[in-house]
Amino acid sequence: AQRVTQPEKLLSVFKGAPVELKCNYSYSGSPELFWYVQYSRQRLQLLLRHISRESIKGFTADLNKGETSFHLKKPFAQEEDSAMYYCALSAKAAGNKLTFGGGTRVLVKP
Amino acid sequence: ETGVTQSPTHLIKTRGQQVTLRCSSQSGHNTVSWYQQALGQGPQFIFQYYREEENGRGNFPPRFSGLQFPNYSSELNVNALELDDSALYLCASSSRDSSSYNEQFFGPGTRLTVL
Numbered sequence: 001a002q003r004v005t006q007p008e009k010l011l012s013v014f015k016g017a018p019v020e021l022k023c024n025y026s027y028s029g030s031p032e033l034f035w036y037v038q039y040s041r042q043r044l045q046l047l048l049r050h051i052s053r054e055s056i057k058g059f060t061a062d063l064n065k066g067e068t069s070f071h072l073k074k075p076f077a078q079e080e081d082s083a084m085y086y087c088a089l090s091a092k093a094a095g096n097k098l099t100f101g102g103g104t105r106v107l108v109k110p
Numbered sequence: 111e112t113g114v115t116q117s118p119t120h121l122i123k124t125r126g127q128q129v130t131l132r133c134s135s136q137s138g139h140n141t142v143s144w145y146q147q148a149l150g151q152g153p154q155f156i157f158q159y160y161r162e163e164e165n166g167r168g169n170f171p172p173r174f175s176g177l178q179f180p181n182y183s184s185e186l187n188v189n190a191l192e193l194d195d196s197a198l199y200l201c202a203s204s205s206r207d208s209s210s211y212n213e214q215f216f217g218p219g220t221r222l223t224v225l
Contacts, residue, residue: 004152043114044153044200044216086152097143097166098202098214100152 006101021072023087033070038084114217131186133201142184145200
């Protein structure tokens with residue numbers, strides 16, 4: 001069975017401080033990992049995926065298969081980063097459905 | 111390019127009633143997935159439709175059913191509504207034939223309240 005855990009419900013940081021959102025997963029095969037973001041009054045949208053290995057809006061995430069983690073990091077948080085963040089897993093063997101974590105709310109204070 | 115749309119935006123029903131939610135997929139997409147998002151939780155996969163057939167189902171009872179039409183739009187039907195069915199229902203579309211198949215584009219959701 002697939003499972004995604006985001007241990008922090010809320011992260012509150014000051015503008016300019018680093019922010020790290022934790023994500024751990026369990027899946028016996030080779031998953032694809034994503035971070036989705038939902039800004040206030042907007043729809044859920046893809047932030048980044050581990051396959052692309054790119055930085056989006058200053059965020060990066062590295063897949064650590066040994067620790068089964070896919071933590072999201074940004075060295076200098078901005079107020080516009082305040083949003084709800086969801087880690088998600090997908091696997092072809094499981095029909096490519098997305099399994100989401102419970103989400104972490106990030107609040108960046110001025 | 112038109113994004114994913116859902117209707118209605120909000121809906122209030124009573125226990126035991128039936129409801130139909132609608133979703134229009136993004137232009138060029140042929141796969142639709144439905145998710146239920148209860149308050150304070152992440153979205154949970156209900157089922158996925160591809161070429162008008164169910165292509166994977168999550169841990170939801172048979173009273174949750176769906177359809178996909180030739181234009182790739184989709185409906186989610188829920189019979190015998192229960193209080194716990196109150197949630198935000200999200201539709202997501204994707205293109206099975208593209209290299210970015212797993213990238214799903216979400217609609218704004220339908221907020222269902224069961225009284």
